[in-house]
Amino acid sequence: MLKITNLHATAGTKEILKGITLTINAGEVHAIMGPNGSGKSTLAQVIAGHPGYEVTKGSIEYQGKDLLDMEAEERAQAGVFLAFQYPVEIPGVTNAYFLRAAYNELRKARDEDEVDPIEFLDIMEEKLALVEMDATMMQRSVNAGFSGGEKKRNEILQMAVLEPTLAVLDETDSGLDIDALRIVAEGVNKLRSPERSTLVVTHYQRLLNYIVPDHVHVLAGGRIVRSGGKELAHELEEKGYDWLLEPVPA
Amino acid sequence: MTAPYTDQFEAYASNGGGEGPAWLPTLRKRAFDRFSDLGFPTTRDEDWHFTSVTPIAERTFKALKPGPTTLTLSELRPWLVDESWHRLVFVNGQLEPALSQFTELPAAVQVSTLSEALREEPEWVEKHLGSLAAFDKAAFTALNTAFMQDGVVVRVPKSEVVDTPLHIVHVVDAQAEGAALHPRLVVVAEPLSQITLVESFVGLGKASYLMNAVAEVAVGNGARVDHYKVQRESTEAFHVGTTQVTQGRDSMYHSFSYAAGAALSRTNIYTRLAGEGGEARLNGMYMLDGVQHADHQTFVEHLAESCASRELYKGILDGSSHGVFNGKVYVDPIAQKTDGKQTNKALLLSDRARVDTKPQLEIFADDVKCTHGATIGRIDESALFYLQSRGIPLENAKALLTYAFAAEALETIEIDALRVELERGVFERFTHTRLE
Structure with a gap:
């Protein structure tokens, strides 16, 4: 599904990712953990195609295609989804319009007919229930004036509607209370299937109690310093990150 | 540069301009003399610092002899917004009854052309025409007063509420190439009355002309006037529009100015809050591309206590276009408890587009709340x-x-x-x- 090989990326002149190699197979859930500033969010954004980062070395292969050669919208159309750490507010565009526009772009990319606003309402009904969001949220501007929890739920709503093949969750758990965390996790778990993969980026082990990963990786200083099974997350919860942070050779 | 218009004025004065009640030619003469003295504004004038009218001043726009129009309702349809509205359509400055629509208005409400009103109620017109649109410092208003051909007079008597909007459409087509048009609008909303006006300026094709419009709006005590101006002139045209408003106690004047046409446009919206508790809402949007230039100037005079003014203007600029917003607010020493807020925002879609914005607050009362904010940004x-x-x-x-x-x-x-x-x-x- 996703094959990252020796990935180096910079923001401006600063190298943030310093050689990441990671393979995610179809149906797997991987977690990337690590201290602040380790490059977790950068990895998530590079996968989604954020223009603020430059890949200087290495490759990302997605479903056999060169992901780095695709524009952000092409990646989305091919089934890549990033749940943002800080969802962007877009005053003046309703959630309903935005979601349907995105939904139809994905359908167009698959040579399927676009859906009209009425058909889309039916699709939304079930998805809204999944994330326990009120239908009135659809008439509000995208994320504008949403609380932190509402914004994160809105990300999961988008994910539920767009049904990605590869979902990347960037610190979706930060700032969530326990109820919101459960709702978010249920949304993610509902999508789990042998054809879909998920990459969960998180600082804390908490979310992984709800979304149980197949593999856990620890990112530090722009490199993966340790990989293991779900028990690695528990170990990190007990011991913190310090024991993994050896001085990086020059 | 005003000299070429002297011959035109003399010819007009001895022809159509000499008609009407005796005071009218006197008013025209006074206005033309003032225009000759003032000349066209230059960028040395503070109010015109960012807008050069050289392209207008260096040409001589001709007076137009309106001919019969071949324009049909279906050609006009895209500009009518809602065909059920009461509608007066002027083509190249002349009323076209066949394209207009006269709906049932409350019997006491008077909507007529300026020429009709001059014939039927000259004394009433004398009292109001030119009473608000001062021309001692405004060359374009002076020029309009000297040459005004026709226009619309609206009188809403006390407590009358007009529900459907009144649409005044000024259409200009190729027949008006090189011409100047000077329409006038006079609105008197008597106490407790309400009316909604939509003024559309429409240019068909690529004609180059000068549209120099003046509106005078008197909003009586407790009255409300909603005034929409939709400027979609030809992209080769020049548009100068001045709206001068006076507001009574507890009145409301709500204006929206949309500017998407014309090579060069200048829109002045001036209101005087002359009675306690009045409210002015001045909003607008402009959308420019190519080498278009659009300038909005608003002026709110707070001359009484406890009045509110709200302004929101937004501009979208592409190509090498140039936008200007100049929002002036004056608060008189007597105007305590003034509540004023002005916001203007511009979005630049190209590196070559440019915006100049100048808020001007002159506050002479101490118990007031006045804010302004301007942002210019990209996507x-x-x-x-x-x-x-x-x-x-x-x-x-x-x-x-x-x-x-x-x-x-x-x-x-x-x-x-x-x-x-x-x-x-x-x-x-x-x-x-x-x-x-």
Whole structure:
């Protein structure tokens, strides 16, 4: 599904990712953990195609295609989804319009007919229930004036509607209370299937109690310093990150 | 540069301009003399610092002898917004009854052309015409007063409420190439009355002309006037429009100015809050491309206690276009408890587009609340990436964000049909797709 090989990326002149190699197979859930500033969010954004980062070395292969050669919208159309750490507010565009526009772009990319606003309402009904969001949220501007929890739920709503093949969750758990965390996790778990993969980026082990990963990786200083099974997350919860942070050779 | 108009004025004075009640030629003469003295404004004038009218001043626009029009209702249809409205259509400055629509208005409400009103109620017209639109410092208003051909007079008697909007459409086509048009609008809303006016300026084709419009609006005590101005002149045309308003106690004047046409346009909206508790809402939006230039100047004079003014202007600029917004607020020493807020925002879609903005607050009372804010920016990169990351192509994402920028201003339009039409215009202009 996703094959990252020796990935180096910079923001401006600063190298943030310093050689990441990671393979995610179809149906797997991987977690990337690590201290602040380790490059977790950068990895998530590079996968989604954020223009603020430059890949200087290495490759990302997605479903056999060169992901780095695709524009952000092409990646989305091919089934890549990033749940943002800080969802962007877009005053003046309703959630309903935005979601349907995105939904139809994905359908167009698959040579399927676009859906009209009425058909889309039916699709939304079930998805809204999944994330326990009120239908009135659809008439509000995208994320504008949403609380932190509402914004994160809105990300999961988008994910539920767009049904990605590869979902990347960037610190979706930060700032969530326990109820919101459960709702978010249920949304993610509902999508789990042998054809879909998920990459969960998180600082804390908490979310992984709800979304149980197949593999856990620890990112530090722009490199993966340790990989293991779900028990690695528990170990990190007990011991913190310090024991993994050896001085990086020059 | 005013000299070429002297011959025109003399010819006009001895022809159509000499008609009407005796005071009218005197008024015209006084105005023309003032225009000759003032000359066209230059960028040395503070009020015209960012807008050069050289392209207007160096040409001589001719007086127009209106001929019969071949324009049909179906050609006009795209500009009518809602065909059920009471509508006066002027083609190249002349009323076309066949294209107009006269609906049932309350019997006491008077809507007539200026020439009719001059014939039927010359004393009433004398009292109001020119009473608000001072021309001692305003060359274009002086020029309009000297040459005004026809126009509309609206009188809403006390406590009358007119429900459907009154649409005044000024259409100009190729017949008016090189011509100057000087329409006049006089509105008197007597105490406790209400009316909604929509003024449309429409240019068909690529004609180059000068549209120099003046409106005078008196809003009586407790009255409300909603005044929409939709400027969609030909992109080769010049548009100068001045609206001069006076407001009584507890009155409301709500204006929305939409400017998308003309090579060079200047819109002045001036209101005097002369009675306690009055409110002025001055909103607008302009959308420019190519080498278009659009200048809005607002002036709110707070001359009584406890009045409020609200202004929201938004501009979208592409190509090498140039936008100007100059918002003046004066608060008289007597105008305590003034509540004023002015916001203007511009979105630049190209590196070559430019905006000059100048808020001017002169406050001489101490118990007032007055704020102003101006922002000039580009499309938010993080919002763009957010939309792209959901599969929306870059160009569509830009268009959607541009539309969203405009929406805040367009939402202040209280006539649904007009709001929907302008929203659609903005959306289609940037997305090249239809808005459902």
